[in-house]
Structure formats: structure tokens, C-alpha cells
Amino acid sequence: MKRLRALVFVAFALPVFAADPLPSWNDGAAKRSVVDFLAKVTKAGSPLFVPSAERIAVFDNDGTLWAEQPFYFQLAFALDRVRALAPEHPEWKDKEPFASLLKGDVKAALAGGEPAIFQVVMATHSGMTTDEFEQIVKEWIATARHPKFKRRFTELVYQPMFELLAYLRANSFKTFIVSGGGIEFMRAFAEKVYGIPPEQVIGSSGKHKFELRDGKPVLVKLAEIDFIDDKEGKPVAINKFIGRRPILAFGNSDGDLQMLQWTAAGKGARFMGLVHHTDTEREWAYDRKSSVGRLDKALDEATLRGWTVVSMKNDWRRIFPFDNQR
Amino acid sequence: MKRLRALVFVAFALPVFAADPLPSWNDGAAKRSVVDFLAKVTKAGSPLFVPSAERIAVFDNDGTLWAEQPFYFQLAFALDRVRALAPEHPEWKDKEPFASLLKGDVKAALAGGEPAIFQVVMATHSGMTTDEFEQIVKEWIATARHPKFKRRFTELVYQPMFELLAYLRANSFKTFIVSGGGIEFMRAFAEKVYGIPPEQVIGSSGKHKFELRDGKPVLVKLAEIDFIDDKEGKPVAINKFIGRRPILAFGNSDGDLQMLQWTAAGKGARFMGLVHHTDTEREWAYDRKSSVGRLDKALDEATLRGWTVVSMKNDWRRIFPFDNQR
Numbered sequence: 264m265k266r267l268r269a270l271v272f273v274a275f276a277l278p279v280f281a282a283d284p285l286p287s288w289n290d291g292a293a294k295r296s297v298v299d300f301l302a303k304v305t306k307a308g309s310p311l312f313v314p315s316a317e318r319i320a321v322f323d324n325d326g327t328l329w330a331e332q333p334f335y336f337q338l339a340f341a342l343d344r345v346r347a348l349a350p351e352h353p354e355w356k357d358k359e360p361f362a363s364l365l366k367g368d369v370k371a372a373l374a375g376g377e378p379a380i381f382q383v384v385m386a387t388h389s390g391m392t393t394d395e396f397e398q399i400v401k402e403w404i405a406t407a408r409h410p411k412f413k414r415r416f417t418e419l420v421y422q423p424m425f426e427l428l429a430y431l432r433a434n435s436f437k438t439f440i441v442s443g444g445g446i447e448f449m450r451a452f453a454e455k456v457y458g459i460p461p462e463q464v465i466g467s468s469g470k471h472k473f474e475l476r477d478g479k480p481v482l483v484k485l486a487e488i489d490f491i492d493d494k495e496g497k498p499v500a501i502n503k504f505i506g507r508r509p510i511l512a513f514g515n516s517d518g519d520l521q522m523l524q525w526t527a528a529g530k531g532a533r534f535m536g537l538v539h540h541t542d543t544e545r546e547w548a549y550d551r552k553s554s555v556g557r558l559d560k561a562l563d564e565a566t567l568r569g570w571t572v573v574s575m576k577n578d579w580r581r582i583f584p585f586d587n588q589r
Numbered sequence: 590m591k592r593l594r595a596l597v598f599v600a601f602a603l604p605v606f607a608a609d610p611l612p613s614w615n616d617g618a619a620k621r622s623v624v625d626f627l628a629k630v631t632k633a634g635s636p637l638f639v640p641s642a643e644r645i646a647v648f649d650n651d652g653t654l655w656a657e658q659p660f661y662f663q664l665a666f667a668l669d670r671v672r673a674l675a676p677e678h679p680e681w682k683d684k685e686p687f688a689s690l691l692k693g694d695v696k697a698a699l700a701g702g703e704p705a706i707f708q709v710v711m712a713t714h715s716g717m718t719t720d721e722f723e724q725i726v727k728e729w730i731a732t733a734r735h736p737k738f739k740r741r742f743t744e745l746v747y748q749p750m751f752e753l754l755a756y757l758r759a760n761s762f763k764t765f766i767v768s769g770g771g772i773e774f775m776r777a778f779a780e781k782v783y784g785i786p787p788e789q790v791i792g793s794s795g796k797h798k799f800e801l802r803d804g805k806p807v808l809v810k811l812a813e814i815d816f817i818d819d820k821e822g823k824p825v826a827i828n829k830f831i832g833r834r835p836i837l838a839f840g841n842s843d844g845d846l847q848m849l850q851w852t853a854a855g856k857g858a859r860f861m862g863l864v865h866h867t868d869t870e871r872e873w874a875y876d877r878k879s880s881v882g883r884l885d886k887a888l889d890e891a892t893l894r895g896w897t898v899v900s901m902k903n904d905w906r907r908i909f910p911f912d913n914q915r
Binding site for chain 2: 446475479480
């Protein structure tokens with residue numbers, strides 16, 4: 264009886280996260296900075312306590328929650344769509360960047376830089392209704408495979424960031440994605456993959472037209488940019504969609520710098536983090552000179568201001584859910 | 590002991606809302622339609638059951654959650670701001686619509702129609718940072734008085750809609766505002782007044798510019814429209830901000846028609862409601878011919894499709910929180 268009582272006591276004395284809430288993080292400064300921040304803002308009576316309603320956390324997606332090499336996954340989607348739509352577009356055979364793409368020469372197709380990418384994205388992300396687009400993305404994401412890992416793209420998510428999202432939500436945080444990626448592309452899988460509902464996914468967007476088709480209302484995706492959610496666009500989008508300043512922000516590139524600055528400039532306790540891609544073996548290593556996810560100015564500012572820089576190689580025991588723990 | 594057990598039993602047998610969740614609604618078809626809808630979508634195992642994550646409810650603000658006569662309250666704010674800012678703008682003395690306004694002739698000032706209103710709104714809603722604007726609205730809303738009722742504007746909210754918002758939230762709904770009003774104007778008080786957090790307030794917006802001022806990031810409000818959240822704009826905004834279709838929508842004017850159509854077009858159980866201003870005694874009576882909150886086409890469509898039309902006079906026992914119950 265005494266033993267039973269002792270057991271009951273132990274059970275109730277355990278905090279909410281009795282086990283390590285971040286098992287895929289190595290013990291070290293990065294992990295400690297996260298745990299310390301959470302403890303400070305959630306402890307009732309602490310001078311840095313933050314009420315639940317104001318516990319807003321924002322995360323970039325590409326390179327922060329899932330991988331982004333050898334190119335952004337949404338571009339892989341667009342390239343697959345060009346191939347799928349080619350029979351309806353005989354004119355693409357003689358028109359760049361489509362002609363090179365259809366010959367299988369992605370490099371030549373993308374040599375046209377941003378205007379070429381813009382053409383590919385617009386040709387594959389407009390002209391259908393929002394419901395149709397959602398269906399197309401869902402089918403693609405369920406079947407398409409990453410060129411190097413030969414796994415579904417949604418398997419290339421970072422296990423340590425998963426754990427961080429869950430840890431934050433268990434502490435009454437609302438977790439948002441604030442990404443340069445397409446808002447409707449991400450929403451098609453973010454709830455299932457990250458547990459982040461569509462209304463907490465913010466991204467770049469095209470314009471839409473409301474129409475009645477045979478009396479039934481539809482929203483048609485137009486071939487016109489509405490908003491680019493990158494760099495200065497990120498704090499603008501945070502203000503527009505969330506309407507209050509996050510207390511935690513995580514990114515991995517210069518595109519996230521302004522979001523981190525905006526988060527840092529609020530009163531009280533703040534957490535700013537960068538994922539630094541330093542693992543050639545399990546993932547990729549790139550920063551100042553990469554064309555995808557360049558991390559240069561933000562790395563300098565993080566060092567200067569003491570933001571948390573997470574080295575994937577040193578700070579993460581496991582990167583992808585399918586990795587063995589080290 | 591038997592009596593105690595009986596009491597305990599009764600206490601536990603009570604449903605979550607033992608008392609009437611909508612005490613300011615008269616018994617009748619409108620109230621019944623709300624209660625029946627909630628029962629259908631929340632009953633586990635029912636063929637019309639909707640999981641919590643998809644329980645999205647959208648509400649117009651002006652004329653639906655609070656009053657909108659003799660003119661939209663945000664316009665009252667803009668007029669007060671013109672008066673407050675006049676000393677910094679000597680040129681307004683000779684420039685319409687400002688000149689008439691400053692002479693106290695609101696009618697003459699607004700005779701210029703939408704372009705005049707646009708000028709007044711832009712002059713008073715731009716040129717400052719988002720933080721500064723929030724402070725200005727908070728100070729105004731705490732002190733300004735309605736011209737007829739001589740009460741603070743936030744007292745002119747509809748008690749029955751308050752009860753409906755609470756009833757929905759108690760049933761795991763997420764409640765959103767989707768209004769033609771200014772998004773930052775509403776966010777300055779919506780959480781305190783309606784219990785609706787900023788990230789669930791959607792409205793019309795201006796553009797913003799991210800700037801570093803002495804190293805400190807700010808968002809400056811520009812004198813440029815970003816988005817008008819009215820008519821066809823409402824489903825577009827719902828798609829952009831929420832990313833899933835509401836199952837309940839409430840409005841009061843033709844500006845809400847497309848939002849109601851968009852809600853109605855989804856699968857499964859749906860609730861579409863209109864507040865009909867029919868009470869000359871306690872509030873106002875207006876519909877097809879009103880310049881503010883015109884209700885004409887949407888009233889026809891509601892009748893045709895069997896949407897719920899709430900008569901303020903007949904369906905509401907109490908309109909404002911300060912009214913006596915009838």
C-alpha cells in the first residue's frame with residue numbers, strides 16, 4: 264500500500280513533459296536556449312511570463328521544416344505538372360523554358376532564372392479552381408519522389424523541428440508557417456504533415472476571381488501574383504494574417520532575416536533561431552554561396568545579436584524521421 | 590445520503606449548456622434553426638457530424654455584430670481623426686471634403702460619395718506605424734460616444750450575437766470576423782469586445798512598408814488600398830486567410846451575399862443567416878433602400894433558398910447589452 268501511494272505520488276509529481284520533449288536534439292547550447300526560453304515565458308509569476316493568447320511562433324518552411332535541395336520541392340511539383348499538362352499545350356514544344364523541360368533538361372530550362380521559373384509556376388498554378396488545385400497537389404504529394412532520397416517529399420521533414428512544434432503546442436503556443444512557398448500548395452498537406460491547420464499557413468499567393476458556374480460559386484486561380492511572402496514581405500504578412508508579433512521565429516536563410524528582426528524588436532522574452540545546413544552526410548551543407556536558401560546576412564546578424572544558430576550536424580541527433588538516431 | 594447521490598446524478602446528467610445558451614433570442618424559427626444546426630454537426634455518429642477542426646464560423650461586423658447607423662462607426666473614427674489632425678494640416682481649410690467636415694457639416698463633406706470617404710479614410714489611416722495606429726484606435730474606442738445613444742461604440746454590440754459566438758465556441762467552433770471594415774481598426778478591440786483574437790479578424794486593408802528606423806523595424810501604413818473585403822472579396826479573403834470553407838456564415842447586407850453563397854456551396858450541413866434590421870424602436874429599420882448596409886438581393890436569395898432571416902424586432906428579446914429584456 265505504501266509502495267502504491269509512493270508510485271501515485273511520483274506519477275503526479277511529474278511535469279507535463281516528463282520525458283525529454285526534444286529527443287532528437289543533442290544536449291548543447293541550441294537545445295538549452297529553446298528549453299530555457301519555454302520555461303521563462305510559461306512560468307506563471309515570472310517577469311517574462313507571456314499569456315497563452317500571445318504565444319505566437321512562426322516557422323519558415325523550405326529549409327526550416329523540410330529540405331529544399333537540390334531545388335525547392337514546389338518547383339519539382341511545377342516541373343511534374345508541366346510534363347502532365349504538355350499534351351494540352353502543343354505550343355510548349357517550341358517555347359522556352361517548356362521545350363527544354365520536356366526534353367528532360369531542367370538545367371537549361373532554369374537557366375532563364377526567375378522569369379523562367381515564374382512562367383513555369385504560373386502555367387501550373389493557375390487556370391483551375393482552388394478545389395481542383397488542392398486535389399492536384401494532394402495527388403502529387405502522395406506519390407511523387409525526391410530525386411536523391413527516392414522517398415516522398417513529406418518524408419524529408421526535420422524530426423527535431425517536429426518535436427519543437429509539438430513541444431510549443433503542448434505549451435499553448437499557436438504555430439504558424441510563414442514561407443515564401445505557395446500558400447495553397449502548403450495548405451494541401453500542412454495539417455496532415457505538420458499538424459498546422461490551413462488558417463495558420465501563410466505564404467506567397469496569386470490572385471483569385473469569384474465566379475458563379477451554373478449557379479455554383481468557385482474561386483478561379485489567376486495567372487497574377489498577389490503577394491510574395493519573402494524578406495520584407497514576411498513581417499508584412501505576419502501583420503496582415505496574424506495581427507500580432509510572434510515571440511518565437513525560426514528560419515534558415517536571408518529570406519527570413521526581416522521576420523527575425525520583427526520578432527526580436529518586440530518587448531519581453533524573444534526567441535530567434537536559424538537552422539544552419541552543415542551536414543553533408545545526412546542532408547546538405549550550404550550557406551553563404553548557395554542559390555537555394557542562401558544564408559549570409561542573417562548568419563552575421565544572428566552571430567552579432569546572439570540568436571540561436573542550430574548546426575544540423577552538431578545539434579541534431581536525427582535529421583529525418585527515417586534516420587537512425589546517432 | 591440518498592438525496593446527495595440524487596443531486597450528484599442530476600448535476601452530471603446535465604448537458605454542457607444546461608441553461609438556455611441563447612437567452613436573448615425569442616423562441617421561434619430563427620433560434621430553432623441555430624440550435625438544430627449545432628446539434629446536427631456536433632453529434633458524434635450523426636451523418637452530418639463535422640470534426641472540430643472544420644467548424645469554421647464567419648461573421649460580418651457592421652450591422653451583424655454591432656450597429657452601423659447613422660453611418661459606419663469607422664467613419665465616425667475617421668471624422669474625429671480629421672478634427673484631431675487639422676492643426677497639422679492648414680491646407681484642409683480650403684480643401685474638400687475636409688473643409689466642410691471642419692465646419693461641422695458632415696453631410697456636405699460626404700456628398701462627394703466614395704471618393705470623398707476614400708480621401709478621409711486615407712488621410713487618417715496612413716502615414717503612421719502599425720503600433721501607433723493601434724494605440725490611436727484604442728484611445729478613441731475607449732472614449733468616443735455614439736451620436737444618438739451617447740454610449741461608447743463598443744456598447745452598441747448585439748447581445749444575441751454575443752451569445753451565439755459563445756455558444757459556437759463552447760461547441761469547438763473557431764469564430765472569425767470577415768468584414769468590409771478596416772482589419773487593423775477592428776483588431777484593436779475585437780479580442781476584448783468579442784473574444785475574437787486578431788488572427789481571426791479579416792477585413793479591408795491598406796499596403797504596408799517594412800522599414801528600419803534607427804535599427805528598429807517598423808511597418809508603415811501607406812495611403813494605398815491593398816484589398817477590399819466586400820462582396821466577391823469576402824470569399825476571396827476567406828480562401829486567403831482561412832483556407833477552408835466555413836460551415837456557418839452570418840451577415841446583414843448585400844455585401845455578404847457572396848460569402849453566404851460560398852458557405853452554402855460546401856458539402857454537408859450548412860448554416861446561412863442574415864440579421865434583418867426591423868426594429869425602429871430599439872435600433873433601426875432599414876433594408877432594400879438604405880445607403881448603409883443595403884439588404885436587397887441577399888434578402889431575395891435568403892427567402893428563395895430558405896436561409897435563416899433573423900428579425901431583430903421579433904426574434905431578439907434584447908438587442909444591446911444595456912437593453913432590458915422584453
